[in-house]
Amino acid sequence: MKRQWYAAPYALWMLLFTLVPLLFVAYYAFTDGSGGFSTDNILRIFQPGYLPVLLDSLRLSLYCTLICLLIGYPTAYFLASRDFSENKMLVVLILLPMWMNFLLRTYAMMTILENNGLINMLLEKLGLDKVQFIGTEGAVLLGMVYNFLPFMVLPVYTALKKLDARVIEAAEDLGANPLRVITRVIVPQSIPGVISGVTMVFMPAVTTFAITRLLSNGMIYLMGDMIEEFFITVNNRNAGSALSLVMLALVLISTLLLRLVNPDTREGRA
Amino acid sequence: MKKIALLLSLLLALSCFSGFALAEDVELTVFNWFDYIDPATIEMFEEETGISVQYVNFTTNEEMYTKLEAGAGSYDVIFPSEYMIERMVKHDMLAELDLSAMPNFANIMDSLKNPSYDPGNAHSVPYMWGTLGYVYNTEMIPEELTSWSALFDEKYAGQILMMNSMRDTIGLALKYLGYSMNTRDEAELNAAKDLLVEQKQKHIEAGYLLDEIKDKMIGGEAAIGVVYSGDAQYAIDGNPILKYVIPEEGSNIWVDGMCVPKDSKHIAEAQQFIDFMCREDVAAMNFDYIRYCSPIQSVADNLSPEEAAMPALNPSNEVAASCEYFNDVEDAMSLYENVWMEVRLAR
Numbered sequence: 001m002k003r004q005w006y007a008a009p010y011a012l013w014m015l016l017f018t019l020v021p022l023l024f025v026a027y028y029a030f031t032d033g034s035g036g037f038s039t040d041n042i043l044r045i046f047q048p049g050y051l052p053v054l055l056d057s058l059r060l061s062l063y064c065t066l067i068c069l070l071i072g073y074p075t076a077y078f079l080a081s082r083d084f085s086e087n088k089m090l091v092v093l094i095l096l097p098m099w100m101n102f103l104l105r106t107y108a109m110m111t112i113l114e115n116n117g118l119i120n121m122l123l124e125k126l127g128l129d130k131v132q133f134i135g136t137e138g139a140v141l142l143g144m145v146y147n148f149l150p151f152m153v154l155p156v157y158t159a160l161k162k163l164d165a166r167v168i169e170a171a172e173d174l175g176a177n178p179l180r181v182i183t184r185v186i187v188p189q190s191i192p193g194v195i196s197g198v199t200m201v202f203m204p205a206v207t208t209f210a211i212t213r214l215l216s217n218g219m220i221y222l223m224g225d226m227i228e229e230f231f232i233t234v235n236n237r238n239a240g241s242a243l244s245l246v247m248l249a250l251v252l253i254s255t256l257l258l259r260l261v262n263p264d265t266r267e268g269r270a
Numbered sequence: 271m272k273k274i275a276l277l278l279s280l281l282l283a284l285s286c287f288s289g290f291a292l293a294e295d296v297e298l299t300v301f302n303w304f305d306y307i308d309p310a311t312i313e314m315f316e317e318e319t320g321i322s323v324q325y326v327n328f329t330t331n332e333e334m335y336t337k338l339e340a341g342a343g344s345y346d347v348i349f350p351s352e353y354m355i356e357r358m359v360k361h362d363m364l365a366e367l368d369l370s371a372m373p374n375f376a377n378i379m380d381s382l383k384n385p386s387y388d389p390g391n392a393h394s395v396p397y398m399w400g401t402l403g404y405v406y407n408t409e410m411i412p413e414e415l416t417s418w419s420a421l422f423d424e425k426y427a428g429q430i431l432m433m434n435s436m437r438d439t440i441g442l443a444l445k446y447l448g449y450s451m452n453t454r455d456e457a458e459l460n461a462a463k464d465l466l467v468e469q470k471q472k473h474i475e476a477g478y479l480l481d482e483i484k485d486k487m488i489g490g491e492a493a494i495g496v497v498y499s500g501d502a503q504y505a506i507d508g509n510p511i512l513k514y515v516i517p518e519e520g521s522n523i524w525v526d527g528m529c530v531p532k533d534s535k536h537i538a539e540a541q542q543f544i545d546f547m548c549r550e551d552v553a554a555m556n557f558d559y560i561r562y563c564s565p566i567q568s569v570a571d572n573l574s575p576e577e578a579a580m581p582a583l584n585p586s587n588e589v590a591a592s593c594e595y596f597n598d599v600e601d602a603m604s605l606y607e608n609v610w611m612e613v614r615l616a617r
Contacts, residue, residue, distance in 0.1 A: 049611070049612065049615030049616070049617075050615065052615075052617065053615065114489065114491055115490070115491050116489055116490050116491060134491075135476065135477060213479070214482075216477065217431065217476055217477020217478070217479055217482075217486075218434060218477045218478040218479055219476070219477050219478075221614065221615070226614075226615075229434075229611075229614060231333075231336065232329070232330060232332060232333045232336075233330060233332060233434060233435065233436055233610075234332070234436060234607050234610060234611070235332035235333075235335060235336055236607055237336065
C-alpha cells in the first residue's frame with residue numbers, strides 16, 4: 001500500500017516539468033497574440049509551405065530509423081552472440097560516443113564534412129574533385145544516424161541477450177538451417193526490442209533540430225527548426241506552441257501505431 | 271557604563287559586519303549577447319565593488335525579449351538593440367535611469383547621446399554600436415563589391431551565406447530596393463519577399479546562419495557572408511583576405527544599449543555596473559576584445575591608423591549618414607513575420 005509513494009518524486013517531477021508546461025503550450029497554441037481564443041495557429045500547418053516541412057521531417061526520420069535498424073540490428077546480434085567479458089566491449093562501442101554532448105559531436109561532424117573539411121582536404125591531396133556535403137540531405141541523414149544509432153542498438157541487444165540459447169539449440173536439433181533459425185526464431189523473439197528501438201530513434205529523429213542547421217547551413221529545414229524559429233527568431237510563441245502540439249500529436253499517433261504491431265502490448269502481456 | 275560601551279561597540283562592529291555581508295550578498299544577473307564582453311572586465315568589477323555578477327547569454331533580441339516577457343529568471347542589466355529598447359519602453363519594461371549616478375556617461379560621444387529611440391537616454395546607455403554589411407573573400411571574388419546586388423547575383427550562386435535574423439535580412443532587401451528598413455507598407459514588404467524567395471529558389475544563397483557565419487568566412491566555406499560589423503572585424507582579423515562592405519544603398523546602423531528591467535531588485539548596483547562599463551579603460555578593454563565600435567569618445571579618438579582605416583571599426587561619416595536605425599514597426603510586425611516565414615519556407 002505504502003509502496004505507491006515511492007513514485008511520488010517522479011510523479012511530482014512529471015507534474016511540474018511535463019504536465020504544467022504542456023498545459024502552457026496548449027494554452028498558447030489555441031490563443032492569439034492578445035490572448036483570445038483562436039485556431040489559426042493550429043490550422044497554420046495547412047497553409048502553403050508548412051506541410052512539406054512536416055513531410056520532410058517524417059520522410060527523413062523514417063529513413064533514419066530504417067538505416068539505424070539495418071546497421072543496429074546486426075551490431076546488436078553480433079554483440080549479443082558473443083560473451084564480451086562484463087559487456088566492456090559494448091560499453092566502449094556503443095556508449096563512448098554518448099559520453100559527449102550531441103551538439104559537440106555534430107560540430108565535429110560539420111568540420112569533417114565542410115568544403116574545406118577533413119574529407120575534402122583528403123580528396124584534394126589525392127588529386128580528386130571536392131564533394132559538397134554540407135547542405136545535402138545525405139549529410140543531415142548521416143548526422144541523425146550518427147546521433148541516434150545507440151538508441152537502436154541498446155534495446156535490440158537487450159532483447160537478444162534475453163533470448164534463451166536452448167530455444168535456438170532446439171530449433172537446430174529439429175533440423176532448422178541457420179537462416180531459418182534467424183527468420184523463424186531469433187527475429188520474432190527480438191521484435192519487442194526492435195519496436196522500442198524504432199520508437200527511441202524515430203521520436204528524437206522526427207523532432208530533429210540544430211543537426212540540420214549545422215550540417216546543411218539551414219537549407220534542410222525540418223519541424224524542429226521551424227518551431228525553434230518561431231520561438232527564437234520570429235518571437236511568435238503562439239505559432240511555435242501550435243506547431244509543437246501538431247508535432248506531439250504526430251509522435252503520439254506513431255507510438256500508438258507501433259504499439260499495435262508490438263506482440264508484447266498487443267496480447268496484454270506488457 | 272564600560273560594559274554598556276563595550277556592548278555597544280561590539281554591536282556596532284557586528285552591524286558593520288552584517289552590513290558588509292549584505293553588500294557582498296548582492297548578485298547582479300547580467301543578460302548579454304553571446305561573446306560580447308571581455309570577461310576580465312567582469313572580474314575587475316567584482317573586485318572593485320564586491321558585487322558578484324552572474325553572466326548569462328542570449329543570441330537574438332527576440333529571444334531576450336521572450337525570456338524577459340515570460341518572467342523567466344530575473345535580470346538586472348540587459349543589452350537590447352535600439353529597436354528593442356523602443357519596444358520595451360513602450361511596454362513599460364525598463365526602469366528609468368539616474369544619469370547623475372553615472373558620472374562616466376559623460377564619456378559617450380555626443381552623436382550617440384539623446385537618441386531618437388530613447389530621448390534623453392532615460393532608459394538606456396550605449397554599450398557598442400556598429401553597422402550591418404557583408405564580408406567577401408577577395409580571392410574568390412577579385413572584383414570590388416560595393417552594392418547589396420552582389421547577394422542576388424547568379425554569378426555567386428551557392429556561395430552566399432545569409433543572416434538568420436528577420437529584421438536584418440528583410441531590411442537589407444528593402445534597402446536594396448530603395449525602401450526604408452522600417453517600412454510598414456505591404457507592397458514594399460512583398461517586393462522584398464519576392465527578392466529573397468527568388469534568391470532562394472535560384473539557389474543563390476547557400477544557407478541561413480547567424481553566429482556561425484564569421485567562422486565559415488574565415489574557413490573559406492563561402493564567398494560572401496552577411497554580418498554585423500563586429501563579426502566582420504573578427505573575420506578579417508582571422509583571415510585578412512576578407513573585406514567588409516557597407517553597401518552604397520545604405521544599411522542598418524545599430525546601437526546595443528545597457529538597460530535595467532523594471533523588476534530588477536538591484537537598480538542602484540545595476541547602474542553602478544553600467545557606469546563601470548562606460549569607464550574609459552574598461553571600454554577600451556571591451557573594444558579590443560569585441561571589436562565593435564565603442565561609443566566612448568576617447569576609444570574612438572585613440573584608434574591606430576590601421577584600425578581607423580577599417581570600415582567595420584570606423585565607418586566614414588557619409589556611410590553612417592546613409593544608414594538607418596531600426597524602429598519598432600508595431601502592428602506591421604505581423605507583416606514582417608509573414609514575409610519572413612514565406613522566405614524561410616520557400617523551396
